Amino acid sequence: MPQLAIDATCLPQYEKLDRPTRERLLAVTRKFRELPLHALLSHPDLRIQSLPSGQDPRIRTFRISDSWTGVMLAPESGETFLLVHLLPRGAAEEWAVDQRHDVNQVMGTLERRDATALRAPAPEAVPAQASPPATPTAPSAPSAPTSAPPPVAPPPLFDHVSDRDLARLGIDPEIREFCRALSGIGELRNWGPALPQDQYEVLTALADGHSVQRVLEEVVGPRRPVVGAVATDDYDTAIRHTRERVMVVNDDQEVEDILAGEFNAWRVFLHPKQRALAYRPRFNGPAKVSGGPGTGKTVVALHRVKHLAENLPLDGRILLTSFTNALVESLRRNLGLLLPPELVDDVDVVTTDKLALDVVKEVHPDVRLRTDTRGFFANYTRQHRLPWPVDFLFSEYRHVVTAQGIGTLEGYLDPDARRGRSTPLTSAQRRDVWHAISDARAQMRNSRRLPVEDLHTEAARILDSRGERRYTSVVVDEAQDLHPAQWRTLRAAAAHGPNDMFIAGDNRQRIYDNTVSFKRLGIEVVGRSYPLRVNYRTTEEILTWADSIIRGRTIAELGEPVSLRRSTAPPGGTPSPSPSTAPTANGAAEPSGSTRCVLSGPPPELHGAADEPAELDALADRVRRWLADGIAPGDICVTARTNRLRDSVAAHLRARSLPATVFNPREHAVTDATGSVRVTTMHGVKGLEFRAIAVTGVTADALPQMDHVTSADLDENQHLADLDAQRSLLYVACTRAREALYVSWHGQPSPFLPR
Numbered sequence: 137m138p139q140l141a142i143d144a145t146c147l148p149q150y151e152k153l154d155r156p157t158r159e160r161l162l163a164v165t166r167k168f169r170e171l172p173l174h175a176l177l178s179h180p181d182l183r184i185q186s187l188p189s190g191q192d193p194r195i196r197t198f199r200i201s202d203s204w205t206g207v208m209l210a211p212e213s214g215e216t217f218l219l220v221h222l223l224p225r226g227a228a229e230e231w232a233v234d235q236r237h238d239v240n241q242v243m244g245t246l247e248r249r250d251a252t253a254l255r256a257p258a259p260e261a262v263p264a265q266a267s268p269p270a271t272p273t274a275p276s277a278p279s280a281p282t283s284a285p286p287p288v289a290p291p292p293l294f295d296h297v298s299d300r301d302l303a304r305l306g307i308d309p310e311i312r313e314f315c316r317a318l319s320g321i322g323e324l325r326n327w328g329p330a331l332p333q334d335q336y337e338v339l340t341a342l343a344d345g346h347s348v349q350r351v352l353e354e355v356v357g358p359r360r361p362v363v364g365a366v367a368t369d370d371y372d373t374a375i376r377h378t379r380e381r382v383m384v385v386n387d388d389q390e391v392e393d394i395l396a397g398e399f400n401a402w403r404v405f406l407h408p409k410q411r412a413l414a415y416r417p418r419f420n421g422p423a424k425v426s427g428g429p430g431t432g433k434t435v436v437a438l439h440r441v442k443h444l445a446e447n448l449p450l451d452g453r454i455l456l457t458s459f460t461n462a463l464v465e466s467l468r469r470n471l472g473l474l475l476p477p478e479l480v481d482d483v484d485v486v487t488t489d490k491l492a493l494d495v496v497k498e499v500h501p502d503v504r505l506r507t508d509t510r511g512f513f514a515n516y517t518r519q520h521r522l523p524w525p526v527d528f529l530f531s532e533y534r535h536v537v538t539a540q541g542i543g544t545l546e547g548y549l550d551p552d553a554r555r556g557r558s559t560p561l562t563s564a565q566r567r568d569v570w571h572a573i574s575d576a577r578a579q580m581r582n583s584r585r586l587p588v589e590d591l592h593t594e595a596a597r598i599l600d601s602r603g604e605r606r607y608t609s610v611v612v613d614e615a616q617d618l619h620p621a622q623w624r625t626l627r628a629a630a631a632h633g634p635n636d637m638f639i640a641g642d643n644r645q646r647i648y649d650n651t652v653s654f655k656r657l658g659i660e661v662v663g664r665s666y667p668l669r670v671n672y673r674t675t676e677e678i679l680t681w682a683d684s685i686i687r688g689r690t691i692a693e694l695g696e697p698v699s700l701r702r703s704t705a706p707p708g709g710t711p712s713p714s715p716s717t718a719p720t721a722n723g724a725a726e727p728s729g730s731t732r733c734v735l736s737g738p739p740p741e742l743h744g745a746a747d748e749p750a751e752l753d754a755l756a757d758r759v760r761r762w763l764a765d766g767i768a769p770g771d772i773c774v775t776a777r778t779n780r781l782r783d784s785v786a787a788h789l790r791a792r793s794l795p796a797t798v799f800n801p802r803e804h805a806v807t808d809a810t811g812s813v814r815v816t817t818m819h820g821v822k823g824l825e826f827r828a829i830a831v832t833g834v835t836a837d838a839l840p841q842m843d844h845v846t847s848a849d850l851d852e853n854q855h856l857a858d859l860d861a862q863r864s865l866l867y868v869a870c871t872r873a874r875e876a877l878y879v880s881w882h883g884q885p886s887p888f889l890p891r
């Protein structure tokens with residue numbers, strides 16, 4: 137009996153079909169699975185036709201309705217039909233005649249190319265079918281004066297890679313010859329839609345400067361079939377092996393699940409690298425997945441939970457954790473889409489703070505979480521007329537005492553305890569500081585409201601003292617913002633051993649002032665750290681612009697020790713470097729390598745207004761135009777730097793009859809208020825995504841917000857780290873946009889904005 141497979145290209149098309157056409161398509165797919173091959177090919181309703189002249193003899197078209205045509209790959213051997221595209225009747229044949237499918241001889245995958253465009257004489261012109269990005273990626277150089285010598289042509293893009301290496305990387309002879317004529321990465325990108333998909337990814341990685349070996353390991357390796365090579369004409373096997381783009385369907389329910397509206401590509405079409413990480417049978421200890429925004433870290437974490445749940449020992453349990461209630465709520469919802477209910481029952485999905493609170497409440501039922509710790513220490517300093525700036529005690533408590541898990545005066549007096557702090561303290565001063573911190577902590581304990589750091593210190597102590605490891609595996613998303621005390625709770629909750637911790641995060645997006653050394657916390661990820669490099673969320677135009685917010689900063693690798701700028705400062709401190717030029721406090725470098733975007737679209741829109749009312753008026757106009765363009769209110773989000781601005785933005789939009797609701801990630805689920813434009817703080821959009829994002833109030837005196845930045849006199853390293861965290865805040869807000877990004881300010885723009 138024939139089998140049906142569906143190519144991911146069909147999915148966005150399916151959304152364009154009206155209900156009767158969708159039903160007809162479902163009926164057609166049923167026939168593909170029910171009728172024998174000869175009956176199918178001659179079925180009068182389907183009108184399956186070969187193309188009179190086409191690049192690929194296997195391609196057929198078939199009728200869905202009077203106005204829609206399906207394009208499929210019919211088997212010459214084997215029995216698997218691949219549904220490759222759904223197009224309006226007139227366009228289907230025109231598209232199909234240019235396409236050819238081949239089995240990649242190294243990767244064993246089925247690839248499609250625009251064979252007509254690639255046969256054109258030389259790759260100077262952009263192929264007609266290839267729909268180049270709206271904005272050319274390679275900016276044109278200014279024209280040279282007539283007297284200047286003729287410009288030197290850039291060397292061919294792949295001059296440094298031998299034919300033999302290209303062949304090892306799965307580049308076939310036609311593409312080898314073709315790519316030799318390319319001279320720039322922009323040109324390669326323009327040709328992307330015409331090139332065989334996996335070979336395009338290989339070429340992009342090479343053009344980004346990755347070595348042949350690295351491309352073999354990161355791009356080719358995860359795609360290679362486990363058992364032997366796939367024969368050139370074995371389309372059946374190649375289709376089954378191309379799980380990144382193709383899904384073989386077995387029953388009506390599956391076809392409907394895939395095609396019927398609710399489909400989420402991430403559930404099925406994993407990038408081979410994502411699949412290799414999520415479904416690896418065993419990591420011999422903690423494993424870490426990092427990668428820029430939108431590279432699918434959360435998706436991998438969810439699939440990892442699926443794998444772990446499917447292989448859980450009888451008495452095992454899994455923790456899936458993240459930062460805020462909104463993030464946890466979104467993980468819980470997506471886990472429900474990926475796992476059957478009986479497996480979901482084996483997973484606790486809670487914030488790290490809720491886990492700690494639950495553990496502590498088992499021993500001290502009346503304990504609550506305190507949210508004003510900074511203010512408490514400031515008041516304590518004032519009340520006791522202590523000789524330090526008001527934030528000093530809090531900073532010392534958070535970044536030294538609890539960050540390092542120091543429990544005794546002797547520990548605090550240790551010469552290494554304050555390594556990296558730039559304000560030196562004599563040992564007498566340290567004693568005074570320690571006693572003040574201990575006294576303030578005792579007061580907070582007596583009031584039964586514990587700061588988050590103490591709550592976790594207590595939770596880890598309880599878990600360790602009981603020797604109880606609650607979870608077989610702990611999976612952490614948005615890991616970059618956890619404080620060392622929170623990591624200690626997680627470490628204490630997870631059994632040590634294979635698959636114990638799976639950590640996903642990105643230090644470019646670190647928006648809280650925590651720096652963490654996994655090694656010092658007993659989380660050993662050496663040899664088990666993996667980068668992701670394909671962005672599925674954001675258009676290339678938006679990501680390129682957003683990347684320039686953090687360009688030139690050295691970003692520490694997630695969980696790596698930070699090499700600090702200095703360990704002592706001259707008395708009185710040094711003048712604060714300007715935020716736009718301040719070197720980073722993070723020393724360890726993120727491994728080089730860029731991220732490739734699968735989407736392209738218009739560039740971000742930037743708007744500077746004279747004052748706040750004018751900025752808000754322009755914002756309301758922008759939101760109104762998005763709504764008029766058909767973007768649903770729930771797919772739009774507006775961010776503001778502070779709670780005050782957030783409330784005033786929401787009120788302003790409502791006053792102009794626009795649907796707007798304040799969104800607080802600690803209280804609301806992402807699914808709440810979908811009929812409204814969400815207005816939130818920049819912190820509030822962490823980990824989320826929207827079709828359109830407006831980032832407002834990017835004004836010099838709001839970003840950086842200096843009252844949230846440790847003064848350089850108090851501690852220069854912390855000052856720099858705080859500035860970096862605020863820069864990342866802007867980066868995070870901007871990279872939440874899927875299609876449209878609007879950034880506005882009034883008066884002087886923030887120094888973090890790219891010039």
Ligand SMILES: Nc1ncnc2c1ncn2[C@@H]1O[C@H](COP(=O)(O)OP(=O)(O)OP(=O)(O)O)[C@@H](O)[C@H]1O
Binds near residue numbers: 427430436642673
């Ligand atoms: N293999 C895939 N196929 C299709 N879509 C994908 C794939 N992987 C991820 N996505 C989509 O890309 C978007 C970003 O994914 P995800 O949230 O997992 O990225 P992330 O790396 O965790 O992002 P961030 O760090 O910015 O929060 C989501 O819409 C997700 O569904």
